[in-house]
Amino acid sequence: MTRSIWLIPLVGLHLLILLAGFVAPYDPTAQARTIPFAPPVRPHLFDAAGTFHLRPFVYAVVPSGDGYVADTSHRYPIRFFTRESRYAIVPGLENDIHLFGVDAPARISIFGTDGYGRDVLSRVLHGARVSIIAGLLATLCALLAGTALGTLAGFVGGATDKVIMRAADVFMAVPWIYLLFAVRAALPLQIDTRAAFLLLVAVLGIVGWARPSRLVRGIVLSAKERTYVLAAEGFGAQPLYVLRRHVLPQTYGVVLTQAGLLVPQFILAEVTLSFLGLGVGEPDASLGSMLGTLQQYHVLASYWWMFAPAVMLVLVAAAYHALTSFGHERARLVAS
Numbered sequence: 001m002t003r004s005i006w007l008i009p010l011v012g013l014h015l016l017i018l019l020a021g022f023v024a025p026y027d028p029t030a031q032a033r034t035i036p037f038a039p040p041v042r043p044h045l046f047d048a049a050g051t052f053h054l055r056p057f058v059y060a061v062v063p064s065g066d067g068y069v070a071d072t073s074h075r076y077p078i079r080f081f082t083r084e085s086r087y088a089i090v091p092g093l094e095n096d097i098h099l100f101g102v103d104a105p106a107r108i109s110i111f112g113t114d115g116y117g118r119d120v121l122s123r124v125l126h127g128a129r130v131s132i133i134a135g136l137l138a139t140l141c142a143l144l145a146g147t148a149l150g151t152l153a154g155f156v157g158g159a160t161d162k163v164i165m166r167a168a169d170v171f172m173a174v175p176w177i178y179l180l181f182a183v184r185a186a187l188p189l190q191i192d193t194r195a196a197f198l199l200l201v202a203v204l205g206i207v208g209w210a211r212p213s214r215l216v217r218g219i220v221l222s223a224k225e226r227t228y229v230l231a232a233e234g235f236g237a238q239p240l241y242v243l244r245r246h247v248l249p250q251t252y253g254v255v256l257t258q259a260g261l262l263v264p265q266f267i268l269a270e271v272t273l274s275f276l277g278l279g280v281g282e283p284d285a286s287l288g289s290m291l292g293t294l295q296q297y298h299v300l301a302s303y304w305w306m307f308a309p310a311v312m313l314v315l316v317a318a319a320y321h322a323l324t325s326f327g328h329e330r331a332r333l334v335a336s
Contacts, residue, residue, distance in 0.1 A: 010319040017128045021087030024122035025101045025108055028285040030085060032107065032117030035061060037303050038068055040112040048072040060106040076106035112305035114293065124308050126285035132316065134201055135267035139259055141205025142266075146212030147255055153213065154220030155243060164213065171210035179207060180273060196280055200273065204266045212258045216251050223250040264320045271313065287313060 016023060043056040057077045059070035082101035086094050102108045111120035153164040183203055224247055273279035274288025281289055287309040294300045294307070 007322065010322060013315060013319050014132065017125060017132055020122075020125035020129045021089065021095070022097065023099050024087075024119070024125045025082075025084065025098055026119040026122045027085035027087070028118065028123040028126040029283045030118060032113065035063070035068070035107070035113055035117045036115050037299075038107075038109060038113040038117070040305050041107065041109050043078060043108075044075075047075060053077075058102055058106055058108055076102040078102055078108060111308045112303070114290070114306065115299070120290075120305060120308050123285040123290060124287070124312050127287040127290055127309065128312050128316070130197070130280055130285065131267045131270050131287050132263075134197060134204075134270045135263040135265075137201045138204035138208060138266040139262045141201065142208030142262060143212055143255055143259060145205070145209035146258075147216050147251065149209065150213035150216030151220050151243070151248065151251070154217040155224060155247065161217070165217070168210040168213050171207055172214075174207060176204075176207040177269060177272070179203065180269060181278065185278070200270055200279060204269060208262055208266065212255065212262075215254050215258065219251045219254055220247055223247045260320045264317045267313070267316060 038061050041058050041061065043058055044053075045056055046052055047057075053075070055077045057075040059072055060074070060076065061068040062071050078100055079102065080100050082098050083096050084098045084101055086096045088094050100108065107113075107119070109119050109121065111124065114120055114123070149164050149168075153161040180200070180203055183199070224242075226246075270279055271286075271288040271291065274281065274286040275292050277289075277292070279288055280286040290306070290309040299306055
């Protein structure tokens with residue numbers, strides 16, 4: 001129970017990212033060329049004269065020399081449930097209501113802006129959504145294939161087991177990150193974003209089934225030799241009933257643990273490809289392409305807020321580490 005509490009940040013983080021269009025104050029592709037690399041805007045409760053205001057507000061930032069200064073001549077209150085750019089809640093269903101915002105010409109760029117004046121917070125949320133959905137879908141494909149093949153190999157045995165396990169050995173020996181590079185490099189450089197996304201998911205799912213299948217096979221081999229399983233078979237229980245009722249529940253903890261390991265691994269693979277310009281590219285938001293701007297020394301040295309995508313990756317990895325711990329606990333409870 002104690003470890004399961006750590007699932008709450010994981011669920012909260014995913015809700016935040018999946019509702020990126022609502023939480024993000026701006027369209028992630030909207031540019032404001034007059035304020036490139038503007039620093040993060042800080043909400044205020046006290047104005048320049050020291051007067052307290054109940055509603056938080058921000059000041060507009062204006063260029064000054066090599067940097068920016070706050071224009072304290074006018075306050076811009078932070079408003080909630082404002083109408084801004086339209087976004088898709090789900091494909092085919094759009095809305096324009098955002099959690100918070102301010103009136104123009106001010107911008108509430110809490111994480112600052114990038115070199116094109118785009119809001120970094122909005123891009124981080126949308127980019128994390130792309131990466132996490134890619135990781136989840138690829139993990140789902142890998143676990144479905146791995147669980148099905150591992151169960152089949154362990155429960156049936158014989159030649160079926162040998163063929164599946166030899167195939168798993170081949171896939172485990174393949175350096176999958178280089179396979180991704182090879183597949184992506186063989187395609188045209190300018191490829192539709194949706195096509196690139198589906199390609200990543202498909203390749204990651206195909207090459208990721210081997211390890212889960214071997215682990216599930218081991219659990220199935222152990223489970224089908226347990227006394228209550230042998231007793232059920234002795235009483236005439238059908239193989240499918242035995243598999244569904246007594247064997248598969250033994251694998252849930254392992255599958256959950258593998259999910260906690262594979263999702264951040266696949267997210268990192270997507271980020272790596274986008275970082276190298278082989279994944280989801282501009283102008284669409286991607287954590288990898290955002291981190292790619294840090295290859296420029298002046299960005300790396302001068303604009304600390306551009307590390308926000310890296311912070312998001314750390315948070316996601318930490319959340320899935322908690323899921324892995326929960327999976328270990330689940331496996332221990334089932335085994336006992």
